Amino acid sequence: MPAPVTERAYQGRVHEESRALMSSWMAELGRAEAEARVTGALMISGNCVELLRACHLLPMFPEVTALQAAIRHKSLPLILKAEQAGYSSDNCAYVKADIGLFLDGGMGPGKAVPFPSLVVCNYVGCNVYVKWFEHLADISGSRLFMLDVPFARSDAPAPDDVRYVVAQLEELIALSESLTGRTFDIDELREILDLSARAQDGYSRCKHLTKHHPAPFDSYFDSINMMGPINVLRGTPEAATFFEHAVEEFEGLAAQGLGPLSEERFRMVVEGPPPYPFYKSFRNLFTKWGAVGVQSTYSTVGGIWEFGFRHDSRRPLESIAEQMLRENLTNRSIVARYAQIKRYVEEWEADALVIHSIKSCRLFSAGQGDMREYFTKELGVPTLLVESDLEDPRYYAEAQIRNRVDAFFEALEHKRVVAGAH
């Protein structure tokens, strides 16, 4: 029996800096009302936070609020509140936690989470976004701007699609000007995009560092530290610097041959969002086996940066449109995701694919049985599928999940032993 694997106390600067950055953004949001700042609610997936910044709208992200409720074990009462109001147990629980927060008195004028001045629905793949922001606009009475981003139907964004999105971005700029009373400055947007590209560069470099054996960090469980800055704070100097520090830290670890665990025995690619209400216990199930996430699809919902796309300040609006249309996970088909995962498995030299299937999120999950079929039967990649939820703790059955994880890695280990014996 090999020695048990444990987590190293490795969470250093990246973890701390990320926390500090996100807290200061939230504090800014908390002061927004008092300081009469104009706020714009936005969705994470394929977002255009750079444009909001250039329009002087302070961005707020209801998904982050929902995520934090779950990670702090506060989501269930909020979900139940929403269900009492008529939301179905089958609706995405992210939405229910957000609406539940309002019903519970935690959102609105004078509350910790203010109503947004403008609700910008960046409809990038997820159809629930359209519903969520309709509902948010309904409760807050705020104006809703529907930014319709055509789903990726070809390998490169079609000129008609780019034109359509750019035209809407221009309308959004005009609307923001009327709300803030400030004239939009395209050069300011260019500067923001350059800062954004720096952050993208850093994030991408970090993600390539997990090609090392052992990977210096877990690209699934630890990516959450980077997802805040990359999705929410892109375009700020702080985010650009944060990623430069992250690269330094992870390069250092890689050079020392250190990873997040005392030993890396299995390298896995993880598909799907994590179960936030049970983040730590879920992680422990893999730690015990020495399984490290070397790549993850969830870390690319806001943008797929590791394959080279960067915002281009010479073509500001077109480049934003292209990113929304094509360079993020959610606006691509599930089958296109298979190709992304295949590349991860091959280039990051993974031993297995773990699919965490989320009841709330059909965008991610509807059809993951087909994904498993493809990876196991057609590619011969060992694939584990477990089910729970990213927000609703009622769907997390620890014993059942543990059994499946254990059985899966036991079989992998056995295969290794047998292969080694020959």
Add this chain to the structure above:
Amino acid sequence: MTVDTVLAECRDRIAQPLSVVTETWKAGHPGGRAVAVYPVWAPAEVIHAAGMLPLSLLGGGSSVELTHADARFQSFVCSIAKSTLELGFQRLLDGVDGLVFSNICDVARNLGSIYRRNFPETFVEYLHLPQNSTSASVVPYAAAELRRLAAGFEQAFGLKVTESSLAESIDIYNRLRARMRALYELRTAEPHTLSTTELYTVLRASTVTPPEDAIAALDALLAGLPARDARPRDRLRVVLEGVFCEQPPLGLLEILEEAGCAIVDDDLLMGWRWFTGDVATDGDPFARLASAYVNQALPSSTRHESREHRSAGLIAKVRRARADAVIFMPAKFCEPALFDYVLMKQGLERAAIPHMLVEFEEKMWTFERTRNEIETFVESMLFD
């Protein structure tokens, strides 16, 4: 054709799998192609203008046992998605050369690409229908999207959609939809003359019949129905909402009517009735269709309309149809319907319109519980 023969033919037709429907049609149209569209809306006109047979793709209902598809889609996914994939596995879509899906929900979107992966010999197209209803750029975008669909047909089948063939097809579908609207009006005015079970049967048959033939059948119905001997009954006039994608079993519609409801409006098969009036007859036909999609759409849970509140269209329907109540009937796990339920319910409550919620699944086969719930609701309303 008498009313009864039309109804009998429609019942037969909707019982046939699409493989049989296409086989029959192709026997009379050698070399012909057929393209089926998943709910809610897709431009049947464009398919027809390419000389192909447009069909609806409505899942497997209660007749198809899942043997493969339930391993692909999880338990928390609606039935129509699974049974549609299953139709492919069981070769019940043989003869259907192409399928069109659109962005009605995340499940339908994933289904489209998974179908294509499993059946690469079938032409599968995915339409992104606009969710922005007010931008100056939306109609040009939607027109380009319809042109892209036509180009896809040309590439896959060598069949060209010309502006004049599309104009002609728009005209034919305008005529078909005008008859559908007439039947809806008749049912609203005299629900005892044409039951919803019958109307649905006829409508559904029209979605798997060449439109020219469907027009003839609906004309026969419209001519024959006024002479039908039926007496008004004391029933609760209701609007049925949320049934726009997965199909309710016929037995369930019968139960609603037997339990004392006169359904006076609904969103059944609404993609085939999508427009509030005729699509304009002048100008670029792609742009006309696109403009009608954006500006003349019936309120739909799968389309965002920023010019009015989510409940406004439903309340208007209730008023127009002089309905007493709304029955929400979303398919189990149907996110667009379940989300809209909340805003619609709140709107109805503000307008003091009673409502109830009944979930269904296409594969359900016992309706007793539903019957009891509906009867209780109807009684509470009629004898209030």
